[in-house]
Amino acid sequence: MSIVISAHNGSEIAIAWDGLSRSGRTGNWEADETVEKVGQINPSLAFMITGNYVSDKLAFIGNFVRSVQAITELDTAFWSLFERAERSMKTWPKEGFRLGLAGFNAGVPDYKCITAVHSKGIVAEGASVNHYISGEADPVMLCEQRVLRAGINSTTSTDVISTTLRDIVTECIVAYPQTLGEPVKTLVLTAA
Numbered sequence: 001m002s003i004v005i006s007a008h009n010g011s012e013i014a015i016a017w018d019g020l021s022r023s024g025r026t027g028n029w030e031a032d033e034t035v036e037k038v039g040q041i042n043p044s045l046a047f048m049i050t051g052n053y054v055s056d057k058l059a060f061i062g063n064f065v066r067s068v069q070a071i072t073e074l075d076t077a078f079w080s081l082f083e084r085a086e087r088s089m090k091t092w093p094k095e096g097f098r099l100g101l102a103g104f105n106a107g108v109p110d111y112k113c114i115t116a117v118h119s120k121g122i123v124a125e126g127a128s129v130n131h132y133i134s135g136e137a138d139p140v141m142l143c144e145q146r147v148l149r150a151g152i153n154s155t156t157s158t159d160v161i162s163t164t165l166r167d168i169v170t171e172c173i174v175a176y177p178q179t180l181g182e183p184v185k186t187l188v189l190t191a192a
Contacts, residue, residue: 002037003135003172003180004048005143006102007161008109010130010154013102013189015046016165018173020181038185041065044072044104044192048113050134051097060089061099072192074103078112082124091118098125098134104191136179139172146171162186 006015017037039061040046045068047061064084068077078101085099100113111127113134130152133143146168152161166184173180 002050003139004037004050005133005165007131007152009156012158013109014161014165015187016169017185018169018180019183019185044189046102048100053095053097054092074105074110085114085122091116093118107191139176143168
């Protein structure tokens with residue numbers, strides 16, 4: 001149960017997410033929900049995870065993060081993630097999650113992610129807009145409406161983007177308190 005939202009102005013990326021943390025981390029077979037949704041890999045790269053996944057994914061993410069800490073290009077990090085996931089990630093019944101990366105290619109902000117669903121495998125996805133939203137269906141629809149209404153573009157300052165995203169996540173928490181919770185957290189990435 002989670003929401004992660006990100007937008008960029010062409011030079012910096014802002015990310016906001018809810019801070020509710022529920023976990024059944026009693027072993028590899030228990031579902032983990034909303035455990036460390038966003039993590040900064042380096043000043044220009046971050047991972048974002050939403051959905052339901054068993055705790056073996058936490059070790060996978062930790063190993064991936066350690067392996068790409070020196071990488072500053074999004075595409076290089078993403079294809080490393082995708083190849084590693086195809087090679088060694090197993091999806092379990094009731095799992096369905098998205099593991100995204102926010103970063104830069106030659107200084108241009110972008111998003112890429114893998115979506116993993118038991119029995120459907122791992123699929124690579126990219127973004128064609130200047131924002132990324134992932135999480136529960138209803139909050140995602142609300143976020144999408146609010147981001148489009150905000151009109152974030154290349155002239156919007158990073159501070160304004162961060163504030164806007166924080167406000168949107170706060171609105172989602174108020175609208176969906178059974179699945180989302182405070183505190184709202186934010187992060188800003190800059191090109192290397």
